[in-house]
Amino acid sequence: MHSTDPSLFALVLAGGSGTRFWPLSRRARPKQLMALQGERSLVERTIDRLEGLVPDERIHIVCGPDHVEPTQKLVGEKIGFVVEPCARNTGPAIALGSAVVAHHYKDPTIAVFPSDHYVRNPEDFRARLEAASRIADEGYIVTLGIEPTRPETGFGYIQYRGDQPIDEGYVVERFHEKPDADKAMRYLDEGNYLWNAGIFVFKASSLRAEIERQRPALAARLDTMAAGDFEREIIEQEFPRCENISIDYGMMEGAERVAVVPAAVGWSDVGHWAALHEVFETDEHANVVQGNAITVDTRESVIFNKTDTLVATASLEDTVVVVTDDVVLVVPRSKAQQVRALVAALEERDPAYL
Amino acid sequence: MHSTDPSLFALVLAGGSGTRFWPLSRRARPKQLMALQGERSLVERTIDRLEGLVPDERIHIVCGPDHVEPTQKLVGEKIGFVVEPCARNTGPAIALGSAVVAHHYKDPTIAVFPSDHYVRNPEDFRARLEAASRIADEGYIVTLGIEPTRPETGFGYIQYRGDQPIDEGYVVERFHEKPDADKAMRYLDEGNYLWNAGIFVFKASSLRAEIERQRPALAARLDTMAAGDFEREIIEQEFPRCENISIDYGMMEGAERVAVVPAAVGWSDVGHWAALHEVFETDEHANVVQGNAITVDTRESVIFNKTDTLVATASLEDTVVVVTDDVVLVVPRSKAQQVRALVAALEERDPAYL
Numbered sequence: 001m002h003s004t005d006p007s008l009f010a011l012v013l014a015g016g017s018g019t020r021f022w023p024l025s026r027r028a029r030p031k032q033l034m035a036l037q038g039e040r041s042l043v044e045r046t047i048d049r050l051e052g053l054v055p056d057e058r059i060h061i062v063c064g065p066d067h068v069e070p071t072q073k074l075v076g077e078k079i080g081f082v083v084e085p086c087a088r089n090t091g092p093a094i095a096l097g098s099a100v101v102a103h104h105y106k107d108p109t110i111a112v113f114p115s116d117h118y119v120r121n122p123e124d125f126r127a128r129l130e131a132a133s134r135i136a137d138e139g140y141i142v143t144l145g146i147e148p149t150r151p152e153t154g155f156g157y158i159q160y161r162g163d164q165p166i167d168e169g170y171v172v173e174r175f176h177e178k179p180d181a182d183k184a185m186r187y188l189d190e191g192n193y194l195w196n197a198g199i200f201v202f203k204a205s206s207l208r209a210e211i212e213r214q215r216p217a218l219a220a221r222l223d224t225m226a227a228g229d230f231e232r233e234i235i236e237q238e239f240p241r242c243e244n245i246s247i248d249y250g251m252m253e254g255a256e257r258v259a260v261v262p263a264a265v266g267w268s269d270v271g272h273w274a275a276l277h278e279v280f281e282t283d284e285h286a287n288v289v290q291g292n293a294i295t296v297d298t299r300e301s302v303i304f305n306k307t308d309t310l311v312a313t314a315s316l317e318d319t320v321v322v323v324t325d326d327v328v329l330v331v332p333r334s335k336a337q338q339v340r341a342l343v344a345a346l347e348e349r350d351p352a353y354l
Numbered sequence: 355m356h357s358t359d360p361s362l363f364a365l366v367l368a369g370g371s372g373t374r375f376w377p378l379s380r381r382a383r384p385k386q387l388m389a390l391q392g393e394r395s396l397v398e399r400t401i402d403r404l405e406g407l408v409p410d411e412r413i414h415i416v417c418g419p420d421h422v423e424p425t426q427k428l429v430g431e432k433i434g435f436v437v438e439p440c441a442r443n444t445g446p447a448i449a450l451g452s453a454v455v456a457h458h459y460k461d462p463t464i465a466v467f468p469s470d471h472y473v474r475n476p477e478d479f480r481a482r483l484e485a486a487s488r489i490a491d492e493g494y495i496v497t498l499g500i501e502p503t504r505p506e507t508g509f510g511y512i513q514y515r516g517d518q519p520i521d522e523g524y525v526v527e528r529f530h531e532k533p534d535a536d537k538a539m540r541y542l543d544e545g546n547y548l549w550n551a552g553i554f555v556f557k558a559s560s561l562r563a564e565i566e567r568q569r570p571a572l573a574a575r576l577d578t579m580a581a582g583d584f585e586r587e588i589i590e591q592e593f594p595r596c597e598n599i600s601i602d603y604g605m606m607e608g609a610e611r612v613a614v615v616p617a618a619v620g621w622s623d624v625g626h627w628a629a630l631h632e633v634f635e636t637d638e639h640a641n642v643v644q645g646n647a648i649t650v651d652t653r654e655s656v657i658f659n660k661t662d663t664l665v666a667t668a669s670l671e672d673t674v675v676v677v678t679d680d681v682v683l684v685v686p687r688s689k690a691q692q693v694r695a696l697v698a699a700l701e702e703r704d705p706a707y708l
Contacts, residue, residue, distance in 0.1 A: 023666070294703065296695045310707055311682045312377070314696045315689035319673070321682070328665045328675070328682050335669035341650045342668045349648065353664055 474620025
């Protein structure tokens with residue numbers, strides 16, 4: 001184990017406005033602001049996880065104007081904010097955040113994190129980040145690649161060269177988009193494929209070089225914003241004109257020196273209600289039960305109750321029940337993603353519930 | 355159609371304290387006091403159904419002391435009450451009610467009804483009762499037998515002699531207890547079997563004669579109560595000492611002159627949540643939906659919401675969701691009777707919810 005790297009900065013991407021955790025997540029309270037466990041929200045836990053590795057003063061949250069206030073209330077005054085005037089995907093968001101930090105510090109090493117993921121083993125996670133930071137200091141753009149535990153078709157994969165180790169990582173062969181079931185099974189069998197969790201570590205100069213080479217228009221807009229000292233007005237003028245593109249597609253896939261650090265850290269993107277089984281302890285019948293509930297002969301279900309109401313289930317299997325102050329959601333666990341269809345229907349019928 | 359029989363009296367049995375409609379039904383608000391549809395409770399609908407056939411002044415409700423006040427609030431002042439100091443099953447309850455009415459009127463014809471059933475066609479129902487009343491006036495104890503619509507194993511059956519018609523009914527061959535699935539199928543095939551719905555019509559003297567013959571101890575207690583003018587004190591002294599026995603087992607099975615009037619009147623005992631499909635109109639996907647709800651791709655389910663909360667379901671099948679002010683119940687439709695197991699568990703853990 002190496003000592004904490006005092007020069008590491010963090011960007012936490014908190015622009016998400018997903019609805020897959022409706023009705024707990026709402027437009028005004030997206031997933032990263034939700035507390036799944038206990039009192040602390042996912043964005044707070046993302047910051048907690050960096051304790052001892054990145055001091056609060058070196059953390060910036062990138063989010064939209066509507067979410068600055070509720071997010072700041074949670075994370076406190078020491079954390080900085082970089083405001084995206086509109087959503088332009090992760091490419092411009094990370095490029096802007098990185099440029100803002102580099103405007104104030106000399107070639108910082110920056111780690112980028114989604115704000116709405118879960119990590120069971122934060123200590124292991126920090127050790128992986130320290131390794132990534134060391135490799136980044138050699139000029140690589142480094143990703144944390146999650147050791148796959150199933151042939152998941154919902155994530156992108158990172159293929160690495162086992163014959164080219166660097167420190168505790170490897171040189172990346174290439175990025176792969178979400179595979180079909182056969183491909184996912186093959187990736188799992190071959191062994192040198194990791195899940196792309198959207199976690200990156202790089203020196204600001206390394207990312208900047210790739211942006212200049214691959215996305216010159218974006219580089220020019222960043223220069224204009226830097227010339228305007230990243231004041232609100234100049235960002236509001238330039239940022240909306242940036243190309244809407246993910247960092248994976250826009251920069252990583254074409255980057256010259258990319259490395260990955262494998263991480264088996266109990267990671268979950270907590271992508272929908274059924275994924276709570278990856279996050280929570282289950283009872284003896286494989287249920288996740290949170291809040292006031294009584295279950296009789298109930299199996300493999302998720303009961304998530306944020307109210308004083310009693311949730312009572314009998315002979316229930318593979319079902320998600322979520323209770324908030326104004327909504328009761330019931331959906332089969334295997335169809336948890338169908339919450340999107342409900343959200344779409346409410347969009348038409350009663351958007352006040354969104 | 356015959357004209358209304360002015361001499362008909364009614365006993366409505368409202369002693370039930372069942373929990374199969376928990377959480378809507380509670381100890382303090384049993385099923386018969388619940389409003390399943392609109393504003394009127396099942397006991398009110400039982401009385402509404404007799405309109406034009408039995409005037410309110412000739413209706414007595416038989417129930418326990420705790421339920422007199424909430425029931426009277428619903429049904430109004432004209433309805434009489436016969437109070438059972440404790441539950442002794444339908445035999446003593448009907449015997450007492452009948453004796454009380456006969457104490458004040460000369461050999462009345464009395465119809466007995468459960469208070470918590472549903473009848474889709476009240477007009478047909480009244481016509482069947484009028485026929486039953488005419489047969490009763492000839493000295494028979496008459497039951498209304500429901501034409502079976504499925505090989506139900508949850509009801510007793512009445513086998514009648516198709517070769518011995520009386521008026522619009524038949525002489526009863528015998529009563530059968532709840533059958534197994536094979537027997538139920540055979541009953542349905544044979545055709546001369548009807549469901550026992552607990553609806554009886556008789557002259558008070560006919561029932562009295564059977565009680566004297568079959569249950570002399572009960573007859574003696576009724577005499578003691580009559581000698582005491584059925585005052586509360588004498589009932590409280592004598593009634594608890596009566597044998598706990600159903601009218602079917604205690605009197606009907608051994609009775610000498612029993613007839614049945616077949617009735618296809620859209621009857622349901624609304625025995626559990628899944629039975630709401632017999633009572634309510636369903637939507638195009640065979641769902642019963644009552645109250646504030648949005649359903650996407652949901653089939654053959656029951657959504658019963660008594661609150662302002664939105665119930666939202668997606669890709670749900672064959673599931674019962676009930677929402678009251680303090681409970682959310684979720685149970686597979688085929689396991690609706692498992693509500694009993696929940697009630698038993700709450701008895702231990704948190705009886706305040708019962």
